[in-house]
Amino acid sequence: MLLTNRELSRYIDQDNMPDQTPGKRQLMTSLFDKPRNCRWIEKADQVGFAVDGENYYRALRESIIGARHSVFLVGWDIHSQLRLVREKTGDGYPTTLAALLEQCVHENPELQIYILCWDFAMIYTLEREFFPRYKLQWKSHDRIHFCLDGAHPAGGSQHQKFAVIDDSVAFAGGLDISKWRWDTREHRANDPRRVDPDGNTYPPFHDVNMTVSGDAARALGQLARERWAAVDGCEPAPAADNPNAECWPESLPPRLQQVEVAIALTRPEWGEHSALHQIEQLYVDSIERAEKLIYIENQYLSSHRIGEALVASLQREQGPEIVIIMPHETGGWLEQHTMDVLRCRLLGKLRDADTHGRLRAFSVRVSRDEAVYVMIHSKTMIIDDRFVRIGSSNLSNRSMGLDSECDLAITDTEDERCKEVITAFRRELLAEHLAVDPQTLAEAEQDAGSVIAAIETLQEGEHTLEALSHEIDDTLDMAVPDSALIDPEKPLEPERMLDYILGSSKSKLATGPLLKVAAALILLLGLAAAWRWTPMSEFLNMESAENAVRWMRDSEFTPALILLAFILGSVLAIPLTLIIIATVTVLGPWAGMAYSLAGAQLAAIVTFWLGQALGKNTVSNLAGSQFNTIARKVKNPGLLTIITFRIVPVAPFTVINVIAGASSISLRDFAIGTFFGMMPGIAAIALVADRLLAWLKDPSLQDVLVLGGTVLLVAGVLWALRHWLGSLLFKD
Known part of the structure; x- marks a missing residue:
């Protein structure tokens, strides 16, 4: 029997979980204990093992070609231009993912394809396909559905990697349908076929997936629909009860038949879902x-x-x-x-x-x-x-408690x-x-x-x-903090991170600017380390950097270029913190602060107008889950809302601007709220960045003490501001 998500949550909430204290060692035959250490225990008619990308992608392609009702592709990352096979097939179907899906839905009027990909963090932008949503939606069939999955707590990710075909065959394991994954089992040091969609080579790569059919595949189909409903709000219909035998890939011989498969999950507490x-x-x-x-x-x-x-x-x-x-x-x-x-x-x-x-x-x-x-x-x-x-x-x-995960056993x-x-x-x-x-x-x-x-x-x-x-x-061991920050077991909200840094346990509101200060410190310390310990020091030193900054500062075009950089950076979603640091480096703390505030204000208004021009429906489609997240928080549109979003950011700078433009917030409230809301964060970044740059030039004890005092001052001001804002927001 398949437990629904609601039934499972009710079972857990009623304290029906067995005792989790390990006792005397038992045989593996008694290992699975539902729902203590697995969600489902279901019969698989067939089981296969797909080792490495060459075998998995070929098998997946064969199953997709055989699909008649539905295809679910769920992953941490999905690349539309990935070549699933690297040789001629002779079967008349494309080898790249997007073209394959397009042809399959054209040939089969009943086929629905659902692609669910993590609404990824900005840090992974360079590793992933640029705007996969746009490539898949603008160029594909209306029965190919694409969603970015943001239904997870702060810092978490959609890390499950599985595919389900007609609820008859399912693949699950460590392989995303992504670049830098394809390889053969030989793992040659130099394989000319091991290139990404951009033609770049990458090192040998090893991974494993399990393939199941029967009730085990149907259970993974239910999981895919639940995940889709959590993001899209609408649960796709299941496939018919009669299994599709054509889905089993010809290239992957089954290794086992008629065995029970346990499906275990990690799911953080999120919304109505229990952990x-x-x-x-x-x-x-x-x-x-x-x-x-x-x-x-x-x-x-x-x-x-x-x-x-x-x-x-x-x-x-x-x-x-x-x-x-x-x-x-x-x-x-x-x-x-x-x-x-x-x-x-x-x-x-x-x-x-x-x-x-x-x-x-x-x-x-x-x-x-x-x-x-x-x-x-x-x-x-x-x-x-x-x-x-x-x-x-x-x-x-994080795989034990923060990210969404799926294992088969x-x-x-x-x-x-x-x-x-x-x-x-x-x-x-x-x-x-x-x-x-x-x-x-x-x-x-x-x-x-x-x-x-x-x-x-x-x-x-x-x-x-x-x-x-x-x-x-x-030195590196001392520099890297405990895993509580790097590899957390549960959501680490900005509020909790501030408490971790300041040792406070009574704060009630997160402080985004302090995190921006931390980001600035990490960035500049990283540059300092690069100058000290890498070949960068041979061609980039403080003298050459100062000469470049002096040339930029003295140019008559610099003010206009800085303002233009803020506008273009906002449109292209470049992190605002990086632009502020660059501005302070060129103009110094006070002028840099002024230009940063003006540039951020101008950039915010431009992208606000962009949101107005696109309209609510278009912005909702492009922003995905982030639109719904912010829309839920905007209960009383106005000045205080914008100030709150700037001091306690719930999404990147550009995303907030565009969504605000598509909402009912007035330009007046948006502009004033942005100005006063951005001021503390910009001032904090400017002051700390300036002191850190001074220390890099002359690492004396006096500069270290000034830097430390500046950080403490900034932290104290932001702490006071946070509590002042909290008293305004919760005075009722």
Whole structure:
């Protein structure tokens, strides 16, 4: 039986959850406990494993071609121009996603396609397709529906990655239908086919998806409809009861038949939805029951609770070997200097607990001379070759409570055939990383009597597993804060972040400008670090920077160019903080503050007029969930509302301007509210940026003390302003 979202919430709210205290270790056959550690336990007629992008995208394409009623594509990111296959197919269908969907709906008048993609944070703009909504809506059929999913708390994301075809076949795992994901199982250091839609190459990439049919696929179809309804407000109709056998991909042979699949979720508390922590609980329960082997592939390793469970396992006198496969380093500079630091800290704790020598952590190297490593993006765990889980959840705190996640899991239920399949699958993955034949690995395991010993006998050649270090530079370790800010387990609202910084527990209203100050500090400190520790210092130093600033300051066109930069930056949705910092750098604190206030005011009015010109319906379609979020907050349009939005921003600067223009707020109230609402934040950024720039020029003790005093002054003023505004808003 499928529990609806409302029934599930009611069950949880009535305190019907079983005791979550781990007891004596039990067999894997008794592992699944609904709704404690999974939402559904449903029969899958067939189960397959799609390893790496080449196999998954080909299989997905085949299933979409066979669709008759509905296609749901749910992901953290979706790229319309991704080439699903890299060779000629001869079947008459396009290889790029958007063209494929277009042809399928033209050929089948009953087919409805729903694409749900995270309404992503600005920090990921350069990694993702620019305005995928526009490309899909302006050029596609009216039966191809697209929504940006913003139905999550502040700081959270829609991180589930699954596809459902006719409620008959479903794919779930770690692979988005996105760029930088396609690769073969060989993971060659240089593969000319491994290019993104823009023609750029990227490193080898590894990931895993599970494919299911039958009732398990129907359950994922229900999940997709619930997610769509949470964003769009309208739940699509389910497919007919009779399954579509043509949906199963021809290129993906089923590995198991007639097995039960558990579907576990992470869902943060949001609106009417209760929080679900089934994914975390299933991790803990399965690790606690492990006896011989815990095999993990994951992008991150920072979850406190998972770390505790692994430490407890390592401390047992008789316990399982633990093999963890992770990236050599994560994708971007920011992740490498945050999440990788948290990984090193947790790895250090695990190695301290490994008194019996049962832990190994590896990365996958494919070339020694060029030092090319495989990006491990898989979220896979196999325990005792009797339990396998594949999904979207990273071993991070946010995947346990803040992001929306979906994992699938299977146990052998004392079925020897199932155990054989899981064992073979685990060996296939390990053999892929070691660049050996699975049979060779099986023989090495038998000879050594240990998976770890077998791995260590096969670590040869350029493509192999390489020991992963947990050492970290002391300076970097001291600079990176605790995971409470970097990798939170629950929503970290601006109010809570301010309390974390100031130590206050009685504040009632978030203070956006203080966060902008923090962003300015991080940006400038990052530049200072780059000048100090990277080759940037060879061609960009303080003297050359001062010469450039002096030239810009003395130009007769500078004032006009600065105002124009604010307008263009607002239209293009460039973060306002960056433009303010640049202005202060060129003109100094006081003139920079004045020009920033004038430029922000002018830019706000221009984009307000743009919202008026587009109209409410158009803006609602373009802004998606953000329009509804802001519209709900604008109960009494007027001056105080705009001031509140500027001091406590609920959306980016440009988004607020455009939505305000499409609403009933008058230009007069908008302009006055913007002026007074932006003033504190701009002043704070200008003052702190100026003092920090002075410290960069001459890092003396006096400048450090002045900088510290400025930060404290700004924090105090913003704290007082916040409480003053709070008294106005809540005086009734």
